[in-house]
Amino acid sequence: MLSRIKWLGHDTFMIDYENKVIYFDPYKLKEGLPKADYIFITHSHYDHFSREDIDKIVKNDTVFIGPEDVISEIKENKTVLAEIGKESKLDGFSFKSIPAYNTNKEFHPKEKKWVGYIVDIGNVKIYHAGDTDRIPEMKNLNVDIALLPVSGTYVMTAEEAAEAAMDIKPDIAIPMHYASIVGSTKDAERFAELLKDKIQVKIMEKEG
Numbered sequence: 001m002l003s004r005i006k007w008l009g010h011d012t013f014m015i016d017y018e019n020k021v022i023y024f025d026p027y028k029l030k031e032g033l034p035k036a037d038y039i040f041i042t043h044s045h046y047d048h049f050s051r052e053d054i055d056k057i058v059k060n061d062t063v064f065i066g067p068e069d070v071i072s073e074i075k076e077n078k079t080v081l082a083e084i085g086k087e088s089k090l091d092g093f094s095f096k097s098i099p100a101y102n103t104n105k106e107f108h109p110k111e112k113k114w115v116g117y118i119v120d121i122g123n124v125k126i127y128h129a130g131d132t133d134r135i136p137e138m139k140n141l142n143v144d145i146a147l148l149p150v151s152g153t154y155v156m157t158a159e160e161a162a163e164a165a166m167d168i169k170p171d172i173a174i175p176m177h178y179a180s181i182v183g184s185t186k187d188a189e190r191f192a193e194l195l196k197d198k199i200q201v202k203i204m205e206k207e208g
């Protein structure tokens with residue numbers, strides 16, 4: 001499954017699995033990418049919910065998944081509300097919404113009900129954490145692959161993200177949310193170094 005996951009920079013990932021194309025938080029997309037069957041949006045900040053980028057990959061039957069303040073903005077397409085803790089079935093796979101919020105800063109208040117996602121696809125559970133700090137809900141998530149923000153400032157620092165990874169205990173942790181708006185590859189490398197001999201970390205090459 002790992003080879004089906006592409007990092008397009010910042011928090012943007014694309015999964016291409018069994019003729020389904022799934023995006024998370026499309027932002028700063030290049031032209032010519034495959035159209036989306038599903039677009040998961042974690043929250044309404046411009047670098048996660050970008051109309052300009054959505055327009056590059058949307059088609060008539062694209063389904064959007066997002067929290068209330070995102071879904072209310074989608075008029076032309078089918079939507080599925082991301083309700084925290086609830087598991088929803090889509091065509092051939094399922095997903096669950098996990099809270100995403102700050103604990104030591106104010107950018108992402110818990111009351112907004114913004115989310116991360118666990119997508120269960122091809123018997124692999126992939127957790128996209130969204131913009132979050134290390135939160136108690138991360139314990140015992142039982143996922144195979146965890147995509148975790150590491151830049152600091154708006155989200156966890158590399159050190160906090162490494163502790164979060166130890167809570168989550170995925171088979172593979174992938175750093176995200178760096179080298180675009182805030183953070184650099186140094187944050188990703190520090191994250192990997194802190195988890196050395198504990199959890200396998202894959203620093204992805206940015207595609208596109």
Ligand SMILES: [Zn+2]
Nearest residue numbers: 043045108131
């Ligand atoms: Zn944000």
